[in-house]
Amino acid sequence: QQQVKQSPQSLIVQKGGISIINCAYENTAFDYFPWYQQFPGKGPALLIAIRPDVSEKKEGRFTISFNKSAKQFSLHIMDSQPGDSATYFCAASKEGETSGSRLTFGEGTQLTVNP
Amino acid sequence: SQTIHQWPATLVQPVGSPLSLECTVEGTSNPNLYWYRQAAGRGLQLLFYSVGIGQISSEVPQNLSASRPQDRQFILSSKKLLLSDSGFYLCAWRKGGGGYTFGSGTRLTVV
Numbered sequence: 001q002q003q004v005k006q007s008p009q010s011l012i013v014q015k016g017g018i019s020i021i022n023c024a025y026e027n028t029a030f031d032y033f034p035w036y037q038q039f040p041g042k043g044p045a046l047l048i049a050i051r052p053d054v055s056e057k058k059e060g061r062f063t064i065s066f067n068k069s070a071k072q073f074s075l076h077i078m079d080s081q082p083g084d085s086a087t088y089f090c091a092a093s094k095e096g097e098t099s100g101s102r103l104t105f106g107e108g109t110q111l112t113v114n115p
Numbered sequence: 116s117q118t119i120h121q122w123p124a125t126l127v128q129p130v131g132s133p134l135s136l137e138c139t140v141e142g143t144s145n146p147n148l149y150w151y152r153q154a155a156g157r158g159l160q161l162l163f164y165s166v167g168i169g170q171i172s173s174e175v176p177q178n179l180s181a182s183r184p185q186d187r188q189f190i191l192s193s194k195k196l197l198l199s200d201s202g203f204y205l206c207a208w209r210k211g212g213g214g215y216t217f218g219s220g221t222r223l224t225v226v
Contacts, residue, residue: 032212032214034214036214036217041220041222042219042220043121043205043207043217043218043219043220044159044205044215044217045217046213046214046215046216049213049214087157089159091214095212101147101209102149102161102164102174103214103215105158105159107157107158108157108158108159110157
């Protein structure tokens, strides 16, 4: 299975700071890169996603930066808030696969935002 | 709008007992369906996926099986649970482009 490597495993940020989570992928055929947010005891929820035809996508305080040549993408959370404390997963897939367009997930980053 | 239902929310089962977890999707047709397991609150491991009724693909050989008896119903089963089957089980659906929508999960503890 193609890997998606995510770092760091855990991150502690002060309220108002910037949280940055990085992911690297191997399969150059991947063309869809979502980020998921998961709170304890809940299923992951889609946060934001990007396709490789753009280098950046912003939705509110959340921004994805995408570097196709380096095969890396990152999530930036601006003005981090205690309510952002959760586990974040990056993922990647090749769209249109007849085998179900399976998402390959990173291992997750546990973000703690201190008040 | 589309919704996904997954039950039960929590389950405690003895070793060697059978298992049946059910997932249903409403508001869409012919979705791709997925079962994931998450251990220790981290790492999503794909167990099974289905692109249509009766079509099941297994990603990891193990003590579990899956079935899709209806278009929007996905069932995860085991004949005899092992301690190592404990975990957080998540069902998800996807149709066309875009990300998965996950259910709320089932916390399974095998004792």
